[in-house]
Amino acid sequence: MPNTQPKKIMVIDDERRHRELYTSALKDADFEVISFTSATEALVAIDKIQPNMIISDVKMPGMDGFTFLQKVREKDKELPFLLITAFGDIKDAVQALKLGAVDYLEKPIDFDELRVAVRDALHISYDDYQSDIPKELLEDVIAESPVMRSILENAYRVAQSEATVLLTGESGTGKEVMASFIHRASHRAKNSFVALNCAAIPANILASELFGHKKGAFTGAAAHRNGIFLESNGGTLFLDEIGDMPIELQPSILRAIETGRVSPVGSDKEIKVDFRLIAATNANLLKSVEDGKFRIDLYYRLNVISFELPPLRERKEDIIPMAHFFLARKGFKEKRFSQAASLLMMNYSWPGNARELANAVERASIISNTDIILPEHLPPVIVNSKKENHPAVATNSNSEVKTMEELELEGIRNALLKVDGNRTKAAQLLGISRRALIYKIKRYNL
Numbered sequence: 287m288p289n290t291q292p293k294k295i296m297v298i299d300d301e302r303r304h305r306e307l308y309t310s311a312l313k314d315a316d317f318e319v320i321s322f323t324s325a326t327e328a329l330v331a332i333d334k335i336q337p338n339m340i341i342s343d344v345k346m347p348g349m350d351g352f353t354f355l356q357k358v359r360e361k362d363k364e365l366p367f368l369l370i371t372a373f374g375d376i377k378d379a380v381q382a383l384k385l386g387a388v389d390y391l392e393k394p395i396d397f398d399e400l401r402v403a404v405r406d407a408l409h410i411s412y413d414d415y416q417s418d419i420p421k422e423l424l425e426d427v428i429a430e431s432p433v434m435r436s437i438l439e440n441a442y443r444v445a446q447s448e449a450t451v452l453l454t455g456e457s458g459t460g461k462e463v464m465a466s467f468i469h470r471a472s473h474r475a476k477n478s479f480v481a482l483n484c485a486a487i488p489a490n491i492l493a494s495e496l497f498g499h500k501k502g503a504f505t506g507a508a509a510h511r512n513g514i515f516l517e518s519n520g521g522t523l524f525l526d527e528i529g530d531m532p533i534e535l536q537p538s539i540l541r542a543i544e545t546g547r548v549s550p551v552g553s554d555k556e557i558k559v560d561f562r563l564i565a566a567t568n569a570n571l572l573k574s575v576e577d578g579k580f581r582i583d584l585y586y587r588l589n590v591i592s593f594e595l596p597p598l599r600e601r602k603e604d605i606i607p608m609a610h611f612f613l614a615r616k617g618f619k620e621k622r623f624s625q626a627a628s629l630l631m632m633n634y635s636w637p638g639n640a641r642e643l644a645n646a647v648e649r650a651s652i653i654s655n656t657d658i659i660l661p662e663h664l665p666p667v668i669v670n671s672k673k674e675n676h677p678a679v680a681t682n683s684n685s686e687v688k689t690m691e692e693l694e695l696e697g698i699r700n701a702l703l704k705v706d707g708n709r710t711k712a713a714q715l716l717g718i719s720r721r722a723l724i725y726k727i728k729r730y731n732l
Contacts, residue, residue, distance in 0.1 A: 293338040293408055297321040298328045298354070299370070300346045304393075308341060311397035312404065325354035332361065339407060341400075344371035344382075352385060359386045366407040370395060383622075383658040390658075391625055399625050406606065406622075418442075423470050426463060428608045431601035433714070437593050438467070444591050445471035450543065452528075452588045453566040455595035458639030461566035462526060464595060469522040474562055477521035480514045485527035493535055497542075498550040515548045518561045528588065529569030533579060540584045563588075598636040598643065602717045605631050608640060612647040621651055623659045630661055632717060634668045698726055 295317045299305045302323075309319040320335055322328040325342060326349050332340075340358060344351035351369050358367060366388045382390045388407045391399065404410075417435075419442050429438045444451060445468045453461040462481060469479040487495050498513030514523060525531075531539065542548050543563060547556040565588045574580035598605055606628050613621055623631070627650075636642055650663040661669055701712040713723040 292316055292318040293410070294318045294320065294335060295404065296328055296332070296335065296337040296340045296342075298323075298325055298340070298342040298346070298351075300324060300343065304343070307397075308395070308400065311400055315401045315404070317404065325349040325351065325357075329354065329357055332358065337365070339366040339368065339404060341368045341370060341404075344369055352381065355382070355385045355387060368403060368407065383656050388622060389625060399629075402628070403625055406610075406628075419471070423467060426611070427467050428604050428611055430607050431603040431714070433596055434601055434604060437464075437595065441468055441593060442471050444468065446473070448562055450562075450588055450590045451564045452571075452590075452592040453564065453595060454571075454592060455568065456597045456639055457568045458641040459595040459597055460640055461595060462524065464593065465522070465524040465526075465564040465566065468564060469524075469562075472522065472562065474521050478518055479522050479524065480518040481524040481526060482514050483526045485530040489532045489535075492532065493538070494551050496535070497538065497548045511550075513548065513550065515542060515559050515561060516557065519559050521561065523561045523563050525563065525565045527567060527569075528565040529567035529571055529574055529580065531580075533581070536581045536584050540581065540587055543584075543587050598639050600714065602632055602714065605636070605643065608643055609647050612644045613651055616648055616651060618651040621654065621657050621659055624661070627659050627661050627664060630664060630668055630671075634671050694726070698723070 295312055297305055297308050297312070297319055298321070299308070300323055305321045305323075309321055312319050320331075320337070322331070325346060328340075328342075329349075342351045342354055349357075351371070355367055355369065358365060363386065367386060368389050368391065369382045369387045370391050370393060389403045391403060417439065419438065423442075427438065429435045441451075441464060451465075451468060453464055455461060465481070466479055469475060482495060484492065494511065494513065496513045496515060498511050498516055525539075538549075542559075545556075546560065547558055549556045571580055571585050571589075575582045575585055598608075606623065609623060609628075609631060613619060631643075631646075638645075646665050646668060649665060650659045654660065654663040697716065698712070701715045704712075704715065716723065718726075
């Protein structure tokens with residue numbers, strides 16, 4: 287929901303030019319900014335102003351930023367505090383974070399990075415996003431990117447129906463999370479959500495897992511057993527990796543969907559069962575149909591409503607919020623990512639999607655011995671990807687060298703041309719937030 291009252295940011299820097307630049311950048315992001323020339327002056331005013339966050343230079347006449355931070359912590363242990371310096375190194379960063387700073391940025395400041403750091407510290411989304419979805423349904427769902435917000439809104443509406451849903455996408459894109467969300471948003475939420483990975487069960491016992499069996503139906507069947515169709519009665523059945531379902535079992539799945547009845551292995555009687563089916567696959571089911579590995583009639587029964595979940599590389603706005611979610615889930619809620627580490631994660635392609643991100647976050651949180659996660663705490667493949675994605679450009683004495691601003695301007699123009707001027711899609715291509723893109727468009731008068 288949009289904030290009705292802008293957050294108040296105190297900015298302390300002895301250099302007027304820097305104060306004005308930070309103030310302008312933050313006001314553009316709808317923050318109220320109160321600036322001071324010294325830490326001593328700001329310390330006196332804190333109680334009166336009651337800021338939501340403090341941004342302070344380190345090297346200042348009189349009281350420096352580190353001392354100022356310690357004084358603030360004596361008053362308030364929770365107030366977000368961001369330090370900025372032109373003389374930063376790892377030791378200073380660690381010292382700042384040990385003293386209770388939420389982050390540490392080095393001059394010259396990238397204003398997009400500054401705004402991102404402030405929003406992260408204040409837990410503010412990049413956009414004012416309104417949704418009719420109850421917050422309690424979104425506890426484990428991350429949807430900061432426009433593409434995921436659209437999918438989530440549509441999935442919420444679909445949840446109110448009884449339609450079968452097919453979820454597609456690469457491995458690790460969150461298909462089971464989405465299936466669970468649809469169940470929680472449905473009128474079946476009070477009943478069971480039963481999940482089965484079809485690829486994880488040996489083919490010779492999969493029928494029993496699905497439909498159950500009668501006592502003595504086969505060797506080892508010492509007692510009657512209900513299958514997951516019966517266990518999901520009144521609730522939702524989630525069949526993951528449905529593309530790996532053996533062809534000989536597919537007619538029984540089709541019949542269960544069409545009739546709402548299942549027949550346990552070893553029984554000639556059918557049992558009525560009330561379930562809502564959600565299926566998922568990372569395979570191309572139409573290709574499987576062409577190859578004779580998947581029944582076309584079952585495909586159309588499953589594909590009543592489908593959602594393709596995009597990989598992380600196409601929803602970069604979700605990467606850092608997901609990383610914070612994984613930190614909290616592992617019990618490291620007090621830890622934070624440095625801006626350099628966040629940028630590395632944003633620029634990495636994440637071929638393993640959410641699973642790879644979760645593993646990287648767990649590794650980094652264990653290796654870091656402070657409350658800050660730095661680039662060296664991330665897996666080497668992520669750190670090394672920066673070099674691969676930004677190789678040295680071969681030049682000769684006759685070639686024209688472009689400035690960084692010229693390269694950025696060219697990149698923005700190319701992205702906008704590629705998507706016919708759609709700013710949301712252009713921002714996704716560039717790996718930045720939509721608001722950051724709009725800021726740059728205004729800056730370059732595009």
